Amino acid sequence: MNVFFYKRSCRLMSVIAVAAGAIFAAMPGSAAQLSSDAxxxxxxxxxxxxxxxxxxxxNSSAAMELRGQVMPPELKQFEEALRKSGMNDxxxxxxxxxxxxxxxxxxxxxxxxxxxxxxxxxxxxxxxLRKQKVKPVVIRTNRVYPMGRTGFSVVFLDxxxxxxGAPQSVHDALDxxxxxxxxxxxxxxxxxxxxxxxxxxxxxxxxxKGTQTMMRQVLGDAGGVADFDTVxxxxxxxxxxxxxxxxxxxxxxxxxxxxxxxxxxxxxxxAAVLYKKMSGTDSDKQALEDTVIRSDSGKLExxxxxxxxxxxxxxxxxxxQGMVR
Numbered sequence: 001m002n003v004f005f006y007k008r009s010c011r012l013m014s015v016i017a018v019a020a021g022a023i024f025a026a027m028p029g030s031a032a033q034l035s036s037d038a039x040x041x042x043x044x045x046x047x048x049x050x051x052x053x054x055x056x057x058x059n060s061s062a063a064m065e066l067r068g069q070v071m072p073p074e075l076k077q078f079e080e081a082l083r084k085s086g087m088n089d090x091x092x093x094x095x096x097x098x099x100x101x102x103x104x105x106x107x108x109x110x111x112x113x114x115x116x117x118x119x120x121x122x123x124x125x126x127x128x129l130r131k132q133k134v135k136p137v138v139i140r141t142n143r144v145y146p147m148g149r150t151g152f153s154v155v156f157l158d159x160x161x162x163x164x165g166a167p168q169s170v171h172d173a174l175d176x177x178x179x180x181x182x183x184x185x186x187x188x189x190x191x192x193x194x195x196x197x198x199x200x201x202x203x204x205x206x207x208x209k210g211t212q213t214m215m216r217q218v219l220g221d222a223g224g225v226a227d228f229d230t231v232x233x234x235x236x237x238x239x240x241x242x243x244x245x246x247x248x249x250x251x252x253x254x255x256x257x258x259x260x261x262x263x264x265x266x267x268x269x270x271a272a273v274l275y276k277k278m279s280g281t282d283s284d285k286q287a288l289e290d291t292v293i294r295s296d297s298g299k300l301e302x303x304x305x306x307x308x309x310x311x312x313x314x315x316x317x318x319x320x321q322g323m324v325r
Contacts, residue, residue: 044182200241254300262295
């Protein structure tokens with residue numbers, strides 16, 4: 001399941017940067033900031049963190065259409081399990097974060113954990129779980145509940161913070177939060193990137209490995225050329241934001257700290273866009289026309305903007321559909 005999340009995330013980031021912008025979940029709204037308690041539950045070795053404001057998702061047809069197309073079936077099952085346990089995601093949920101992090105003895109294993117913030121009826125949910133004879137697994141002072149056939153587990157850190165995911169991922173998050181293992185608060189690079197974007201309604205940060213993987217996916221065949229291999233190690237971090245309040249807007253920065261590396265990646269990405277323009281549909285071509293790619297002061301910058309109608313048309317295009325399968 002974690003590999004599924006990662007592949008889907010990389011594919012959708014490719015659509016964002018090259019063909020109009022998207023991510024595996026996207027909602028509009030005001031700033032989507034994580035509380036200190038939520039941040040403390042994020043493991044240290046973050047490869048990608050995506051945070052979205054869930055509260056005003058209903059206000060954007062583009063966001064709802066995107067969410068319906070790319071939300072993994074496992075998450076839909078999990079939402080249904082939570083509703084049956086007494087939680088109303090439309091009213092109770094405010095922010096939602098997905099964390100892709102490296103784990104295991106070698107640090108090469110990728111795992112995913114979710115963190116939700118809101119005002120949850122914790123006692124009602126727990127009473128319903130007890131009524132259904134769902135027994136928790138106790139980890140120190142934490143009670144972790146399995147959520148039926150979804151394969152997920154859930155734990156409430158308090159009445160406003162919930163952690164969910166595969167049992168091992170939830171365990172990792174609790175170890176980070178309880179001080180057994182380091183958490184993201186001690187990861188200076190990721191925290192610096194977060195400060196650049198966490199005032200936005202949707203934002204994401206990637207570390208060096210995440211950035212290199214994303215750019216390889218974005219560039220496609222162009223990523224196999226020698227120039228990319230030369231500059232990829234200079235890509236140290238990246239972050240992007242997405243806003244649905246007035247149409248669809250997407251902005252991404254890739255930090256290289258080197259003007260030559262930024263200019264080279266910009267050239268490669270522009271070449272990939274040109275190739276897509278030649279083979280894409282009218283919707284694809286319009287999206288690519290609306291995508292601006294440039295380098296500035298050691299950064300690669302990508303900007304995209306469209307109306308809701310244009311974005312909805314893009315979601316139905318063969319190029320987008322091919323990316324999210």
